[in-house]
Amino acid sequence: MHTTCVSFVDFDMIDNIIPISGEKLSQVDRQFLNEFKLAFNDRYCRHGCNQCIAACPHHLPVSTMMRYAYYYVCQGKEKDAIQKYARLNEWNGSHCFGCDAPCLESCPYGVNVQANLIQAHSLLTLV
Numbered sequence: 682m683h684t685t686c687v688s689f690v691d692f693d694m695i696d697n698i699i700p701i702s703g704e705k706l707s708q709v710d711r712q713f714l715n716e717f718k719l720a721f722n723d724r725y726c727r728h729g730c731n732q733c734i735a736a737c738p739h740h741l742p743v744s745t746m747m748r749y750a751y752y753y754v755c756q757g758k759e760k761d762a763i764q765k766y767a768r769l770n771e772w773n774g775s776h777c778f779g780c781d782a783p784c785l786e787s788c789p790y791g792v793n794v795q796a797n798l799i800q801a802h803s804l805l806t807l808v
Contacts, residue, residue, distance in 0.1 A: 736787035750801035766805035774802025
């Protein structure tokens with residue numbers, strides 16, 4: 682095994698996935714994934730990329746903050762995401778409001794970093 686899916690919630694999910702491991706994708710599946718890539722490529726912050734951090738005047742942990750928003754929105758782990766975000770203390774998306782956003786030019790994937798961090802901050806802050 683060279684990858685894991687940490688979002689498995691029970692052993693039934695493992696039992697359903699293991700049999701398809703190693704199967705070749707059908708042309709329909711390849712087309713779907715290609716369309717998905719075209720639709721979401723500039724909306725997905727690659728974990729660990731961090732190209733934009735050097736451009737950020739606040740050196741925010743961009744991919745970490747976007748990952749917490751993903752936990753909240755896509756995995757239904759709202760409480761966990763909010764708690765993790767709170768531990769960032771002053772390194773949060775509040776700095777993005779009114780910022781000149783030099784991060785926008787530094788993302789090699791065209792992700793609107795500022796808009797995503799503002800959205801993440803709005804989702805993950807209880808105040």
